[in-house]
Amino acid sequence: MKISITDAAGEAVGARLEGERRVKAEANANKKLEIDQLLKSFGVYPGLED
């Protein structure tokens, strides 16, 4: 089975609810680091929401 990765905070429930995105992103900031690094190394720049 092939395994890929997507943004940790990105698909978290509620991330797309207006007004909750920033809170959600801050809550996830500490655990996004590694994945952000992966994505950035890849040329993708994670924002504050999915």
Next chain:
Amino acid sequence: MGFDGVELLHRQLASEEKSYLNGLKQRAFDKGLALPMLSIHQDFVSPQAADRQKDIDHTKHCVDLAAQLGIPCIRLNSGRWKTIKSFDDLMKAKGEEPPIAGFKEADAIKWCVDSIRAILPHCEAAGVKMALENHWGLTTKIPTLIDIWKQVNSPWLGINLDTGNYPDRYYEGIAQLAPHASIVQAKTYYGGGVWYTLDLDYKRIAKILREAKFHGWVSLEMEGKEDAMTAVPKSLKLLRESFA
């Protein structure tokens, strides 16, 4: 890190310029990474035809972006009524929202089916499939998701099976979706989830998917509070062992 691919999110793209998209595609190849899916955000649950058309156009645009990136599939949501503003309240209601006054769930299902059908020719021409996700919204209810999928009835619409978006009885939901799934998004919650935590037995889930003859991508979504430096490798190891 040991992954075979990266699932991109439309909202994370720094640019939609062709040169940027081509650069992503080139770097993916150089790193030996596949790009299996582009996850987009749209919402077809609106009584206003103009609103739905806006999201139909947006989805077509994202299909074009995926085609430029060489990505064969986009993740699709149904959308939701948005009658519950707070996500905490939505969770308390187990994801079930009351319809907008004067409308019924059947109306929203029709809006979704009609909107998706309007996009199908664009998908076929571009060679990009759509995968409708069991997400918080209309498709939280698995029978509703399957109903929409069956009504659309096209090889260009598949299902994105998310292992974590269930208010309850998640193995039952996974088993219902597994025979129809084109791709799986696999949630882990090391350190506890931000909104909720599911204790998912991935060996059991892998067995369900194997029995359903699923052979597609499994895309990790680590949603726990634990440091990603430890949680992501643990998640990958878990998935590798479970799906071996």
